[in-house]
Amino acid sequence: MTLSLLSMTIAEVSQRHPAIAEFLAHAHAHDAKPERSLGAWIDTLDDDQLGLLGMDRGQIAGHLDALWGQLGELQRVAELPLRSLTLRGGIDKAGRPEQLDLTLAPGDVVCVVGPTGSGKSRLLADIECLAQGDTPSQRSTLVNGRSLDPAERAAYAGRLIAQLSQNMNFVVDLSVGEFVLMHANCRMVPRPEQATREVIACANELAGEQFNDNIPLTQLSGGQTRALMIADTAVLSSSPVVLIDEIENAGIDRRRALDLLIAREKITLISTHDPILALMGDRRIVIGSGAVVDVIVPSAAEKTNLYALSRIDDELARLRQRLRRGERIDELPASLMPTFSEAHGCD
Numbered sequence: 001m002t003l004s005l006l007s008m009t010i011a012e013v014s015q016r017h018p019a020i021a022e023f024l025a026h027a028h029a030h031d032a033k034p035e036r037s038l039g040a041w042i043d044t045l046d047d048d049q050l051g052l053l054g055m056d057r058g059q060i061a062g063h064l065d066a067l068w069g070q071l072g073e074l075q076r077v078a079e080l081p082l083r084s085l086t087l088r089g090g091i092d093k094a095g096r097p098e099q100l101d102l103t104l105a106p107g108d109v110v111c112v113v114g115p116t117g118s119g120k121s122r123l124l125a126d127i128e129c130l131a132q133g134d135t136p137s138q139r140s141t142l143v144n145g146r147s148l149d150p151a152e153r154a155a156y157a158g159r160l161i162a163q164l165s166q167n168m169n170f171v172v173d174l175s176v177g178e179f180v181l182m183h184a185n186c187r188m189v190p191r192p193e194q195a196t197r198e199v200i201a202c203a204n205e206l207a208g209e210q211f212n213d214n215i216p217l218t219q220l221s222g223g224q225t226r227a228l229m230i231a232d233t234a235v236l237s238s239s240p241v242v243l244i245d246e247i248e249n250a251g252i253d254r255r256r257a258l259d260l261l262i263a264r265e266k267i268t269l270i271s272t273h274d275p276i277l278a279l280m281g282d283r284r285i286v287i288g289s290g291a292v293v294d295v296i297v298p299s300a301a302e303k304t305n306l307y308a309l310s311r312i313d314d315e316l317a318r319l320r321q322r323l324r325r326g327e328r329i330d331e332l333p334a335s336l337m338p339t340f341s342e343a344h345g346c347d
């Protein structure tokens with residue numbers, strides 16, 4: 001066990017490390033003297049207390065040391081300031097070279113579009129594993145302009161990158177609040193209860209249907225689950241890169257979801273077939289036959305069209321609500337009605 005950890009007080013260690021705090025609470029260490037050093041506390045444990053913990057002094061010290069080491073690793077990764085993520089081309093499905101050299105910075109939102117089976121998920125998977133020319137696409141990634149050695153890659157993959165996949169089903173027997181609090185504790189965020197409230201409030205801003213922290217996770221709808229995961233990623237995760245595989249049809253407020261991630265300075269990549277979402281990105285990567293074939297910056301006309309499409313989308317959302325309430329849709333809003341010439345195929 002490191003000397004510095006042994007000499008820290010029980011109160012100090014507990015404040016800095018939720019998992020150690022939980023262990024010490026279980027061992028009733030605070031009942032003794034919170035201002036006592038960890039080393040002194042371990043020395044004073046009698047046989048009964050050691051029996052209750054099921055460990056000898058050396059094992060307790062080793063256990064606390066291992067927990068403390070995890071904090072160090074989380075902090076090291078959190079402290080790595082991600083200034084850029086670069087994607088370098090590999091090959092397409094036919095083995096032809098891919099012309100790609102794209103650098104992304106914090107706050108960038110990039111949409112990934114392309115036909116079914118073209119390789120959108122492959123691109124996200126390459127980023128998720130911080131590929132170094134060793135995946136089917138042979139792409140490589142650079143972090144802050146340089147490639148990673150195997151040890152760095154192992155340490156950073158999964159920490160730099162958070163992925164929200166298409167399929168998310170909960171099987172745990174926990175309420176929403178308990179689940180998010182558990183995650184907050186795992187992430188060692190300073191005020192886990194407050195962070196939990198923030199995640200649930202954010203998720204409710206994104207979700208079409210509201211939910212509270214008492215509801216069992218398994219009762220969340222697909223849209224509510226997506227909203228919760230996006231809010232959780234934005235608020236709790238220190239990962240600076242977020243990969244999202246399809247959020248359309250999930251009944252969540254896509255603009256707010258993106259704004260939440262942008263506000264946290266995340267690099268966000270979203271694979272999508274949804275025209276509204278596709279136009280919301282700063283850039284749009286087009287994939288064909290396994291390779292990036294274009295990187296498009298939305299034009300001013302596209303931004304205007306995005307506004308028009310969003311209004312149509314709002315109308316459709318209202319119609320959806322009316323249908324849910326059991327209403328009939330005998331009349332459409334004027335904005336959705338074809339003009340006379342459109343309806344009759346006139347120029």
Ligand SMILES: Nc1ncnc2c1ncn2[C@@H]1O[C@H](COP(=O)(O)OP(=O)(O)OP(=O)(O)O)[C@@H](O)[C@H]1O
Binds near residue numbers: 092114115116120291
């Ligand atoms: N450059 C490549 N070289 C070899 N195989 C590739 C390449 N790109 C993609 N693939 C493979 O092609 C298959 C389809 O790719 P992927 O699942 O990424 O498509 P997609 O665009 O996400 O499809 P969907 O829209 O249906 O989700 C996968 O097996 C993937 O590994």
